[in-house]
Amino acid sequence: MSTPRTSSVVRALLEAQLRLELRTFESLPAMWLFSVTAFVLFHFGLNEDSLSGNLASGVLWVTLLLAAILVINRLYLADAEQGGFDGFLLSPADRGSLLIAKVLTLLFYLAAVELVAVPAFALLLLEPSLGQALPGLLGVLALGDLGIAVIGALVGALAIRTQSRDLLGPMLSLPLLVPVLLCVAGATAPLFDPAHAGAIPLRLLVTLALYDAVFGLIAFALFDFLLED
Amino acid sequence: MTALSLRGVTRRYGERTALAAVTLTLPAGQTLAVLGPNGAGKSTLLRVLATLLAPHAGKLEVLGHPLPQESWAVRGKIGLLGHEPMLYRELTARENLRLHAKLHGVRLERVGELLALVALERRADEPLRTLSRGLVQRVAVCRTLLHEPELLLLDEPRANLDPAACEIVEPLIGRASGKTRVLVSHDPARALLEADLVLGLARGRTAFLDAPAQLDPQGVAELYR
Numbered sequence: 001m002s003t004p005r006t007s008s009v010v011r012a013l014l015e016a017q018l019r020l021e022l023r024t025f026e027s028l029p030a031m032w033l034f035s036v037t038a039f040v041l042f043h044f045g046l047n048e049d050s051l052s053g054n055l056a057s058g059v060l061w062v063t064l065l066l067a068a069i070l071v072i073n074r075l076y077l078a079d080a081e082q083g084g085f086d087g088f089l090l091s092p093a094d095r096g097s098l099l100i101a102k103v104l105t106l107l108f109y110l111a112a113v114e115l116v117a118v119p120a121f122a123l124l125l126l127e128p129s130l131g132q133a134l135p136g137l138l139g140v141l142a143l144g145d146l147g148i149a150v151i152g153a154l155v156g157a158l159a160i161r162t163q164s165r166d167l168l169g170p171m172l173s174l175p176l177l178v179p180v181l182l183c184v185a186g187a188t189a190p191l192f193d194p195a196h197a198g199a200i201p202l203r204l205l206v207t208l209a210l211y212d213a214v215f216g217l218i219a220f221a222l223f224d225f226l227l228e229d
Numbered sequence: 230m231t232a233l234s235l236r237g238v239t240r241r242y243g244e245r246t247a248l249a250a251v252t253l254t255l256p257a258g259q260t261l262a263v264l265g266p267n268g269a270g271k272s273t274l275l276r277v278l279a280t281l282l283a284p285h286a287g288k289l290e291v292l293g294h295p296l297p298q299e300s301w302a303v304r305g306k307i308g309l310l311g312h313e314p315m316l317y318r319e320l321t322a323r324e325n326l327r328l329h330a331k332l333h334g335v336r337l338e339r340v341g342e343l344l345a346l347v348a349l350e351r352r353a354d355e356p357l358r359t360l361s362r363g364l365v366q367r368v369a370v371c372r373t374l375l376h377e378p379e380l381l382l383l384d385e386p387r388a389n390l391d392p393a394a395c396e397i398v399e400p401l402i403g404r405a406s407g408k409t410r411v412l413v414s415h416d417p418a419r420a421l422l423e424a425d426l427v428l429g430l431a432r433g434r435t436a437f438l439d440a441p442a443q444l445d446p447q448g449v450a451e452l453y454r
Contacts, residue, residue, distance in 0.1 A: 003334055012332065089280070090279060090304055
């Protein structure tokens with residue numbers, strides 16, 4: 001027996017997480033359905049056939065954030081209910097490897113949701129063409145997803161140890177995600193404005209990258225304490 | 230060498246004391262049987278020894294390492310077989326064991342070897358939720374032994390196992406394994422046969438601690454009244 005390498009442990013945990021989702025197919029369909037339904041509700045609620053600029057950006061990102069909350073609440077459910085936490089804690093594996101695996105799992109979920117949600121949004125609500133905005137949008141999505149994944153993995157670990165995890169997850173993650181929302185919505189708005197397509201404010205992207213990095217460090221520092229008794 | 234050394238180990242859940250000032254020493258290679266009614270603190274004791282719960286008072290050394298300060302050094306040397314199998318229901322036996330093998334840095338061939346030892350090769354690629362409790366318990370035995378632990382913490386290890394399955398796992402987790410064992414049991418007669426030292430717990434407190442031959446059968450029976 002040798003000390004397990006962190007990369008090998010992360011790969012094993014991620015593989016198990018994805019297998020669990022592919023076998024049960026519980027989270028992804030819910031996220032897809034939620035996103036598309038939200039767009040339909042916005043379509044009727046705002047009484048607009050198409051949206052652009054700040055409004056379009058806000059609708060897209062609020063929908064993606066709320067869809068992410070669905071999976072953040074379930075991220076550690078199988079571990080908590082089926083003893084996966086204890087199994088992991090009994091091993092000599094580095095505790096941080098579970099955090100990394102959960103961040104990667106959330107990134108996978110978010111990418112899979114966006115594959116459906118972004119085209120659906122373009123089809124149902126977006127006024128300018130998606131094709132023009134897509135290259136810039138992919139960059140904003142990547143940075144935004146990273147922020148959501150890091151915060152979600154940390155908050156999920158905190159909430160799962162409590163009785164009121166269904167409430168605590170959204171109550172903790174939504175306020176922490178406000179700065180992410182400010183940055184991604186601000187960075188996406190020019191992409192959805194037909195007059196200024198492509199001009200992303202770099203300041204917002206740098207702020208978002210810094211927020212992601214700072215939260216990543218905080219998550220890494222706190223994660224051990226969350227798992228220990 | 231001393232495998233376990235507890236001096237006044239106490240663990241509370243809020244106001245309730247689950248384990249109160251337990252003191253004992255167990256040499257390596259011996260078996261400690263822990264007896265007591267439901268809620269006596271047996272499972273709490275196992276979780277404290279497994280580093281999953283930290284003691285609130287007292288001094289505790291497992292395999293020569295003080296806990297919780299050196300928990301990291303003990304993990305990987307202990308195998309806990311508890312009420313929960315610690316396995317994912319949607320994964321197969323093989324997938325679960327491969328995951329744990331990677332968590333412990335164990336070569337993957339060991340998974341196949343253990344599955345063969347517990348006669349589970351034929352069902353190893355079926356999701357756990359389709360297996361009976363007895364078969365899941367056999368997989369849990371494999372999970373406990375994957376990393377060849379020095380100390381086995383066994384909470385009702387034969388639960389759900391039929392006599393044939395008990396015979397299969399006996400050389401792995403029984404006295405014949407030669408490992409240091411802490412055995413929680415609701416079957417005093419069997420536990421006394423297996424143990425070198427017997428700890429009786431009642432409401433978290435030590436009711437008796439002695440070699441099986443020195444124990445008063447009346448005292449053991451009273452523990453459950």
